[in-house]
Amino acid sequence: MTITAARMAAVDRNAAALDVSTKQLMESSGHALARAVRDVAEPGDSVAIVAGRGNNGGDAFVAARFLASDFDVAVSLLGRPETITTDIARENWAALQAAEIETKRVLDSTALDLGDPDVVLDGVLGTGVTGALREPERSAIVAANKADATVVSVDVPSGMDADTGDVADVAVEADRIVTFHKLKPGLEGRDDVTVADIGIPAAAEMFVGPGDLLSLERDPTAHKGDFGRVMVIGGGPYTGAPALCAQAALRAGADLAYVACPDAIAGEVQGYAADLIVEPFAGECLQPRHVEDLLADAAERDVVIIGPGLGGANDTLDAVRDFLAGYEGTAVVDADALQVVPDVDTDADLICTPHQGELATMGGPRVDDWEERAALVAEFAANLGATILVKGAYDVISDGETTRANRTGNPGMTVGGTGDVLAGITGAMASTQDSAQAAAIAAYANGTAGDAVVEEQGYGLLASDLLGAIPTALWGER
Numbered sequence: 001m002t003i004t005a006a007r008m009a010a011v012d013r014n015a016a017a018l019d020v021s022t023k024q025l026m027e028s029s030g031h032a033l034a035r036a037v038r039d040v041a042e043p044g045d046s047v048a049i050v051a052g053r054g055n056n057g058g059d060a061f062v063a064a065r066f067l068a069s070d071f072d073v074a075v076s077l078l079g080r081p082e083t084i085t086t087d088i089a090r091e092n093w094a095a096l097q098a099a100e101i102e103t104k105r106v107l108d109s110t111a112l113d114l115g116d117p118d119v120v121l122d123g124v125l126g127t128g129v130t131g132a133l134r135e136p137e138r139s140a141i142v143a144a145n146k147a148d149a150t151v152v153s154v155d156v157p158s159g160m161d162a163d164t165g166d167v168a169d170v171a172v173e174a175d176r177i178v179t180f181h182k183l184k185p186g187l188e189g190r191d192d193v194t195v196a197d198i199g200i201p202a203a204a205e206m207f208v209g210p211g212d213l214l215s216l217e218r219d220p221t222a223h224k225g226d227f228g229r230v231m232v233i234g235g236g237p238y239t240g241a242p243a244l245c246a247q248a249a250l251r252a253g254a255d256l257a258y259v260a261c262p263d264a265i266a267g268e269v270q271g272y273a274a275d276l277i278v279e280p281f282a283g284e285c286l287q288p289r290h291v292e293d294l295l296a297d298a299a300e301r302d303v304v305i306i307g308p309g310l311g312g313a314n315d316t317l318d319a320v321r322d323f324l325a326g327y328e329g330t331a332v333v334d335a336d337a338l339q340v341v342p343d344v345d346t347d348a349d350l351i352c353t354p355h356q357g358e359l360a361t362m363g364g365p366r367v368d369d370w371e372e373r374a375a376l377v378a379e380f381a382a383n384l385g386a387t388i389l390v391k392g393a394y395d396v397i398s399d400g401e402t403t404r405a406n407r408t409g410n411p412g413m414t415v416g417g418t419g420d421v422l423a424g425i426t427g428a429m430a431s432t433q434d435s436a437q438a439a440a441i442a443a444y445a446n447g448t449a450g451d452a453v454v455e456e457q458g459y460g461l462l463a464s465d466l467l468g469a470i471p472t473a474l475w476g477e478r
């Protein structure tokens with residue numbers, strides 16, 4: 001199992017939210033590095049530590065503190081201490097000064113002199129490298145490769161892309177690599193790598209947390225359409241459900257939300273919100289005769305959400321079946337529409353959002369213990385070939401490969417309509433994220449919105465109260 005740089009940053013942030021700070025992780029990283037250096041060095045050997053200004057360098061500062069009593073340690077910082085990019089790395093640099101451990105500042109590429117060390121510890125660049133190599137980092141990498149020393153790299157050999165293993169320019173030729181938490185994809189197949197457990201709790205990966213929202217950062221050059229055109233197919237016996245769902249999609253950042261609904265209720269749906277683009281079809285409920293037109297419209301949109309307020313009439317369910325059979329994009333399936341999923345033959349990428357009763361109707365597992373449920377839902381999702389988000393006190397999300405759980409939300413959210421809101425957020429997320437991640441973020445944000453509303457006003461929450469709280473849940477405090 002490997003982990004990408006982006007996922008690692010998310011897990012790190014989730015760990016911090018679980019009260020395991022990045023500084024604690026850095027301490028573990030530095031300790032693991034010091035152990036690796038001890039394995040290749042004799043007491044009294046000289047150890048040249050080359051550190052960049054990010055957390056990769058911070059790990060190396062910690063290692064220096066662990067090694068200084070038994071080795072001849074000298075730390076070279078590539079740049080001025082004021083320009084160290086993170087507080088925790090800067091604090092660990094300060095700790096070296098306070099302990100009177102030998103440090104040097106390398107202010108230009110010609111100033112780096114490693115001497116003739118027995119060991120070089122390479123903390124120049126880790127997973128945070130971006131763009132072409134700059135100075136003095138580039139020269140430091142070249143100097144490390146020239147040294148007649150055993151080279152130990154921190155996390156990844158500096159200059160290498162951790163996700164791909166690509167070296168665009170030069171990279172440190174490491175004899176040993178100590179990587180943290182999990183193997184990085186770019187290091188796969190090498191026999192010189194140690195994976196160090198740095199104390200990240202399993203919960204930081206299992207439970208959706210604020211780190212999962214890091215992928216929602218927006219590029220300032222984005223334009224209309226980049227964040228999704230979401231189409232809700234819903235309504236008939238109910239009018240509020242599709243309107244709530246489509247509004248939630250907008251609050252979750254979709255650019256445009258379309259509601260395809262029977263013309264008998266179209267005016268009512270539009271009346272709830274001017275922001276919606278209502279596209280009526282003839283009659284009082286969805287029927288097979290509407291499917292051809294809906295498929296043509298859906299092909300122009302990024303994501304479809306089918307189910308909210310549709311009802312469970314036989315011909316409506318037939319229409320859902322026909323629609324999914326002909327659709328090839330991403331579809332969030334909710335409410336009555338869920339029951340057709342097990343026997344539909346489709347090329348669509350489905351995200352099903354059942355509560356536990358609906359999951360049982362689909363032929364899925366019904367167990368009380370959430371961890372047991374998670375394992376069974378993963379199996380069920382794999383067999384179905386779909387992503388499933390099972391709503392509950394602990395929401396479970398799985399695409400059969402990745403399984404997550406969500407703990408946000410509260411008993412006030414058992415009120416009608418919150419599921420429509422969740423489906424809407426899921427649809428918006430699915431236009432920029434892969435399906436399992438979209439569902440995970442949606443569950444987290446929906447619950448966070450509900451928690452914010454209840455904190456402010458107490459119970460008595462309406463699903464429509466959630467709408468205004470969605471943006472802060474997604475883009476507020478990280």
Ligand SMILES: NC(=O)C1=CN([C@@H]2O[C@H](COP(=O)(O)OP(=O)(O)OC[C@H]3O[C@@H](n4cnc5c(N)ncnc54)[C@H](O)[C@@H]3O)[C@@H](O)[C@H]2O)[C@@H](O)CC1
Nearest residue numbers: 012053054055056125126127128129130132133134137155
């Ligand atoms: N995410 C985690 O959970 C943990 C990460 N840790 C360490 O943190 C590292 C990632 O730290 P950061 O995100 O601070 O990033 P890095 O330390 O990998 O690199 C960022 C620094 O490099 C400079 N830089 C970036 N691209 C450059 C280029 N092309 N040429 C020259 N300089 C360049 C930046 O200005 C910045 O100073 C990991 O590799 C690992 O060593 C550990 O501290 C423990 C926990």
Ligand SMILES: [K+]
Nearest residue numbers: 125154156158
């Ligand atoms: K490194």
